[in-house]
Amino acid sequence: MKAPLSWLRDFVEIDMPVARLAHLVTMAGMEVEEIRIIGLPLPEPGSTTAHVSGLAWDREKIVAAEVTEVMPHPNADRLVLCRLFDGKEDHIVLTGAPNLYEFKGIGLLTPPLKVAYAKEGAQLYDGHQEGNVLTTLKRTKIRGVESYSMICSEKELGISDEHEGIMFLDPAVAAGTPLVDILGDAVLDVNLLPSFARCASILGLAREIAAITGKALTTPKFTPPPEIGSAAYATLEITDPQLNPRFVLGLIRDVQIQASPLHVQHRLKLAGMRPINNMVDATNYAMLELGEPLHAFDYDVLQKRAGGKPVKIITRTARNGETLVTLDNIDRKLDENTILVCDEAGILSLAGVMGGLESEVTDTTRNILLEGATWNMINIRRTARAQNLPSEASYRFTRGVHPAMAETGVRRGLDLMKLWANGTPDALLVDAYPQPKSAPVVEITPTDVKRWLGLDLNVLTIAELLARLEFKIEVSGDTVRAACPDHRMDIGEGITGKADLIEEVARIHGYDNIPETRMADILPLQQGNPQLLHTERTRDLLVALGLQEIISYRWTTPEKEGRRLPKTAAGDDKPYLRIANPLAYEKAFLRHSVLASLLDTAERNSRHAARLAFFEIGPVFLHSEDPSGLPDELQRLSILLAGQRSLQGWQKADTGAMDFFDLKGIIEDLLEGLDIPDVDFQLSDHLGFHPGKCATVRAGGKQLGVIGEIHPAVRERYDWGDTFKSPILAADLDMDLLLSLVPELTRTRDVPSFPAVIEDLAIVLDETIPAVESEKLIRQVGGKLLAELHLFDVFRGGQIGSGKKSLAYRLTYQAPDRTLTDNEVSQVRNRIIKRLDQELGAKLRS
Amino acid sequence: MSGLSILDELEQIATSAASELDTLESEEALLAWRNAYFGKNALVVKAFSLLGTLPPAERPLVGQAANRAKVALEAAYTQRAQALKEAALARSLAGESLDITLPGRPVQRGRLHPDTQILRELLDIFSDMGFQVFQSREVETDEYNFQLLNFPVGHPARDMQDTYFMDVADRGDNPLVLRTHTSPGQIRVMREISSLNPVDPPPVRVIVPGMVYRYEQVDVRHETQFDQLEGLAVGEGITFSDLKGTLTDMARRLFGPDARTRFRASYFPFTEPSAEFDIQCFQCKGAGCGVCGGGWLEIGGSGMVHPNVLRNGGYDPGRFTGFAFGFGVQRIAMLRYGINDIRYFWDNDLRFLEQF
Numbered sequence A: 001m002k003a004p005l006s007w008l009r010d011f012v013e014i015d016m017p018v019a020r021l022a023h024l025v026t027m028a029g030m031e032v033e034e035i036r037i038i039g040l041p042l043p044e045p046g047s048t049t050a051h052v053s054g055l056a057w058d059r060e061k062i063v064a065a066e067v068t069e070v071m072p073h074p075n076a077d078r079l080v081l082c083r084l085f086d087g088k089e090d091h092i093v094l095t096g097a098p099n100l101y102e103f104k105g106i107g108l109l110t111p112p113l114k115v116a117y118a119k120e121g122a123q124l125y126d127g128h129q130e131g132n133v134l135t136t137l138k139r140t141k142i143r144g145v146e147s148y149s150m151i152c153s154e155k156e157l158g159i160s161d162e163h164e165g166i167m168f169l170d171p172a173v174a175a176g177t178p179l180v181d182i183l184g185d186a187v188l189d190v191n192l193l194p195s196f197a198r199c200a201s202i203l204g205l206a207r208e209i210a211a212i213t214g215k216a217l218t219t220p221k222f223t224p225p226p227e228i229g230s231a232a233y234a235t236l237e238i239t240d241p242q243l244n245p246r247f248v249l250g251l252i253r254d255v256q257i258q259a260s261p262l263h264v265q266h267r268l269k270l271a272g273m274r275p276i277n278n279m280v281d282a283t284n285y286a287m288l289e290l291g292e293p294l295h296a297f298d299y300d301v302l303q304k305r306a307g308g309k310p311v312k313i314i315t316r317t318a319r320n321g322e323t324l325v326t327l328d329n330i331d332r333k334l335d336e337n338t339i340l341v342c343d344e345a346g347i348l349s350l351a352g353v354m355g356g357l358e359s360e361v362t363d364t365t366r367n368i369l370l371e372g373a374t375w376n377m378i379n380i381r382r383t384a385r386a387q388n389l390p391s392e393a394s395y396r397f398t399r400g401v402h403p404a405m406a407e408t409g410v411r412r413g414l415d416l417m418k419l420w421a422n423g424t425p426d427a428l429l430v431d432a433y434p435q436p437k438s439a440p441v442v443e444i445t446p447t448d449v450k451r452w453l454g455l456d457l458n459v460l461t462i463a464e465l466l467a468r469l470e471f472k473i474e475v476s477g478d479t480v481r482a483a484c485p486d487h488r489m490d491i492g493e494g495i496t497g498k499a500d501l502i503e504e505v506a507r508i509h510g511y512d513n514i515p516e517t518r519m520a521d522i523l524p525l526q527q528g529n530p531q532l533l534h535t536e537r538t539r540d541l542l543v544a545l546g547l548q549e550i551i552s553y554r555w556t557t558p559e560k561e562g563r564r565l566p567k568t569a570a571g572d573d574k575p576y577l578r579i580a581n582p583l584a585y586e587k588a589f590l591r592h593s594v595l596a597s598l599l600d601t602a603e604r605n606s607r608h609a610a611r612l613a614f615f616e617i618g619p620v621f622l623h624s625e626d627p628s629g630l631p632d633e634l635q636r637l638s639i640l641l642a643g644q645r646s647l648q649g650w651q652k653a654d655t656g657a658m659d660f661f662d663l664k665g666i667i668e669d670l671l672e673g674l675d676i677p678d679v680d681f682q683l684s685d686h687l688g689f690h691p692g693k694c695a696t697v698r699a700g701g702k703q704l705g706v707i708g709e710i711h712p713a714v715r716e717r718y719d720w721g722d723t724f725k726s727p728i729l730a731a732d733l734d735m736d737l738l739l740s741l742v743p744e745l746t747r748t749r750d751v752p753s754f755p756a757v758i759e760d761l762a763i764v765l766d767e768t769i770p771a772v773e774s775e776k777l778i779r780q781v782g783g784k785l786l787a788e789l790h791l792f793d794v795f796r797g798g799q800i801g802s803g804k805k806s807l808a809y810r811l812t813y814q815a816p817d818r819t820l821t822d823n824e825v826s827q828v829r830n831r832i833i834k835r836l837d838q839e840l841g842a843k844l845r846s
Numbered sequence B: 001m002s003g004l005s006i007l008d009e010l011e012q013i014a015t016s017a018a019s020e021l022d023t024l025e026s027e028e029a030l031l032a033w034r035n036a037y038f039g040k041n042a043l044v045v046k047a048f049s050l051l052g053t054l055p056p057a058e059r060p061l062v063g064q065a066a067n068r069a070k071v072a073l074e075a076a077y078t079q080r081a082q083a084l085k086e087a088a089l090a091r092s093l094a095g096e097s098l099d100i101t102l103p104g105r106p107v108q109r110g111r112l113h114p115d116t117q118i119l120r121e122l123l124d125i126f127s128d129m130g131f132q133v134f135q136s137r138e139v140e141t142d143e144y145n146f147q148l149l150n151f152p153v154g155h156p157a158r159d160m161q162d163t164y165f166m167d168v169a170d171r172g173d174n175p176l177v178l179r180t181h182t183s184p185g186q187i188r189v190m191r192e193i194s195s196l197n198p199v200d201p202p203p204v205r206v207i208v209p210g211m212v213y214r215y216e217q218v219d220v221r222h223e224t225q226f227d228q229l230e231g232l233a234v235g236e237g238i239t240f241s242d243l244k245g246t247l248t249d250m251a252r253r254l255f256g257p258d259a260r261t262r263f264r265a266s267y268f269p270f271t272e273p274s275a276e277f278d279i280q281c282f283q284c285k286g287a288g289c290g291v292c293g294g295g296w297l298e299i300g301g302s303g304m305v306h307p308n309v310l311r312n313g314g315y316d317p318g319r320f321t322g323f324a325f326g327f328g329v330q331r332i333a334m335l336r337y338g339i340n341d342i343r344y345f346w347d348n349d350l351r352f353l354e355q356f
């Protein structure tokens, strides 16, 4: 919504700098996105959050002037020389403006033409360049004639993009007057939120400004208002008042269609609309001023269509298959949501969106039937969308226009048509308003204000604040009874209405004037959140283990995620949740795998990182059978490791590639850090993993997930560049299950106070026996006295013999209550050696 | 020997031994010196055994002199030995000097994602004010994402939240959406807590962090997936002034004791009055600069919970009031860490992440 300051001033006094006004309007909920300066001084930098554009006009160098004669140029057909008086002296000014050709060589002009004149050194926009490029007017010679000043076009002054000809000023202006005193202005471009639909007009915005600044609002008066009655020129039929609450018609006869007055054209341009002719301009002007979109029909066309019968206007929804050629000459197919304005011969227009071609006002139109109506905003929204027809009218109708405005709008439109086109309005308006909207009446008290806002306002202050917004107020005792004015649709009834009024009180009083307090209300019951606690603990543990946390986009494609499985595999057989309106195909599917996100991340980073070690905790999305239809959002923890074990410094470091056991160490440490008991790892075969380097992790007998090396064939499906050769290790765990396994309480062991006996034990056993078997057996036989068991060497080859391996353990014997004797220790040791031999065929390594 | 000659000799030895000691530079020489002056035949030792041969009157004099000489030499010896040891250590340390400008040994430090780091800070701030964390789902029904939050079907306010719809079987007016805000959590948490005691529902004070989605082209400042933090307080004495105070407290903790907030009137269907809240730019203190533009940083939306929303959550709006707010976690992180491009967050380039 573009509002010129000069137009707002028709309705409210504005006595502050434009930046201050923009600030107040913004703070009250109508965000001023841009201030376009037309000649006025530019606001101080930093004085406004709005974007500032436009040009300040120098008072001395840009003035009104009169052209008294237009003479041909001696050397150029397309240039003319103007004799011009700038209030002080005469000049000869060169210009190429085509709109001066008609005056060329006809001698002295009476009256003279009033123009905008820029002197040497004036700052203007370059009329010959795209956009707004600043330039300074310099003395030069054009085709042998000295030039040091110019007559300006609208573009050069920053008023519009018009550069076809020079701009003419009102004949009444005096030569020498600084142009800024005549046309200086600023246009506020206001972003209106849905609840501010009432402000989609100059009057609406002026009303808010009046309320915010405490000034009086001047409401427009119309010359003689036609009466509502039963007119002979047309009848009305509304089929569905829900879709078309009100329809008002007026008729004006014998209009003379021509260009609108200059100041009207100027205002329309500033407000962002193109002047067309006085009839179209009148409807647009009334709409911009009051917020009610109007539509003008050529009444003679309607009469012809009625074939001698009286004109009857009918509103209804479209029937399937109906079409209409709109005034942009497009044949449009209509759906059943589209509301139509029809006569008995057929469709006239798309209600609230666009008129039909046939009944459009043309240069030869004599009599105009003027429509002011209100429509169901949801249907208009659908139609404007379906037909891709955003317009100033649909902008307003899709936000809601009060039915009262239909009548006011038609009155204003007829008034302007009469003023600008000498037409004669019919004495009667035709009105169909089947279910008049009653104004909500809401009661509020200082207690309500205190309860909602924490602000002490007395009843009279509340009444005064609401009265500024034209609420009709009655005060009785401590209660303000406020009746909603006839231009707003956003005030509800009952408690909702109360909230609506509280907001208005807060806005007009000023949010800045509401105190800041700390909550005094009782503190709700405080509860633990183990889910969050342990998730954050998991993050901390993984970070302590040297991993980088990452967070990925939730979307992917089946193809992208499919890469985590071998090419030959059938792929992910579960159906994906798909976004119906994705930004791109790449962002159309919700992920099934956090591990896939990690693999993608690893791939991208492999070009510039020698070591990849990261994790992500986040959801995957799977269809579920839940009656709500909502998918399962399952939390996963995935880890990826690849590349150098240690980073290469200048000293010796273990920079070998990380392997399965690096990953397993992290998993073991993590689970231990979370106090999760009964963890074991089982060799297993998982799709996408190396069959010999993959394990299922279990805890408490439940499968937590899988860890292992990514299958070389899967690894190949990603692009690792030329230098990144290491195997990729990955863990994919069920985070929900993990969290459920974290015990509520844990116990700590005492620090031993009696000395330990430490021994090494090296055994040789068959390669086929997993190390965990001997470890389990040693722990079992060692019992309580075996405080610690640590595998410190695995050896193959040499004297060990093929098919065998040697495992070397360090055993720590310790009792909590006494110093162990050599005898006790050797008994245990001998039992361990014997059982290892008996059960696993393990021999002591000699 | 006579007593006098012994005395003379002791004196001479004490002087010469002491000056000899000062010339010694090695452990071995020190040992030889010690053997020479404290050995069996050394006079300071022998003198005591000679005492018996002296006339009784001379004995004390000689004895005392011998003792003095012994003590003096021993002290001189200890001092010299210590000096030699210190000199040796100094020589050895001098040889061990490092080029301390060489870089330290690289350590693999893990790091939290910057979003998590800021989120934790925020959770701490709100936790101190009694807000507890409530988590809510990311795929939502239209009902929870919009209708129960006072966005009727077809309402223009829906245009303010460009929505991703899920491609599922026709659900009429209740399609599945990717939540456009964390506000459905308001309904879910209010329903959960009010259901504990529908007649006299307990107060609510929660924050709901989580990922939200807007159908929006991605650029330096706009993301289509972003992390939001929602706050909700419902009770019998919650006011707009409490909302202002709470968010100002947050601003102070994030940006220092002088931080100021500003509330601008706005519109959200689920709050009334509604306000956008800004924090005064910490770079320019409100004067206007490249970070802020006009002196204030836009942070998020807030307001008093709309009566319809309270009712939908199981709270009688005639009795309860509440405030709610929501803002982008990344927005705070960008301000705090001077991050210029919002797209860095989920792109997971380690060269970005390793800076935190």
Ligand SMILES: [Zn+2]
Residues within 6 Å of the ligand: B281, B282, B283, B284, B285, B286, B287, B288, B289, B290, B291, B292, B293, B295, B296
């Ligand atoms: Zn700043």
